[in-house]
Amino acid sequence: MRPTDAPLDNLHGGRKGLCLVLSAPSGAGKSTLVARLRAEFPAFAYSISCTTRAPRQGEENGVHYHFLSRETFISRRDAGFFAEWAEVHGNFYGTPKGPVEDMLAKGQDVLFDIDVQGALQLKQVFTQALYVFILPPSREVLEQRLRGRGTESEEVIAKRLTNALGELEAAGHFDYHVVNDDLEEAADELRAIYVAGRARAVCRPGLLPGLLAQWGRG
Known part of the structure; x- marks a missing residue:
């Protein structure tokens, strides 16, 4: 195989990993979405x-x-x-x-399942990461989900709802908002964000130079 026939991502430094950061209020269903994403893409590093x-x-x-x-x-x-x-x-x-x-x-792509405070700190360090906020469809649905667990007291539920308000107020700092109303649709949106993110130019610095080299450029 001639050098210019090699996979383009392997030229000029290869593909760079993508950092995917997910946050959500308690009860929004983030853990379920993370589990589905990891099942489909088990190579995620942590x-x-x-x-x-x-x-x-x-x-x-x-x-x-x-x-x-x-x-x-x-x-x-x-x-x-x-x-x-x-x-x-x-x-x-x-x-x-x-x-x-x-x-x-x-x-290697790195997945963070992290609270809002941590995500906002990461944003100052990993500026090219993708930041995704998982939202509930409504306050009512979020409360129903918290109560549906059957494991938390009224005091804890009230605290989580109060915390959710503060977290939602910070959601504007995230790149993407995925509403977890229909699980399949939310999972599809999250998958699309990740797959599209892998194709960003910043993650494939060798792609264009490798192609241009076939014309003697670059």
Whole structure:
């Protein structure tokens, strides 16, 4: 095979990975959509997060989380080690930036299922990622879904609905809005966003130069 006959994406550095970031209010059905997307595209990479909480039974360091002391976490946070971080119930959680950058450079696509706060932090670091917000069709439907779980108290449901309002108010910072009313339609829209994103020029820097090289250009 002559160099100019090679797959164009393998020329001039190959394909770059795509970062797909998903957020939604609790009860919007994001987990179901993520599971469907991962089932169809199992090659999605993921980053192992860091946390200061103690390991739970069965959790392994470096597999489920990187378990750090509070002092180590704060030191790394202050050094810019994390792409995003948050304090939840007294414990720190964060996504290391370096491993994600390495995966993207190798052409691996990375999927983030993350809260709105974390997504907005990621947007400052991974500016070329795709940011998708999953919306419920209405407040009424969201409340029905939360109640339908049968596992949460009235107090928790009220808190989640209040939190949902704040999250929806931040949805304008996302690139795409997918309304999860009909599951099949929402899944199709999410798939289309991902597939189209893979074809963006920024993810295929070698494509055009490789083609132009066949004319002796580039």
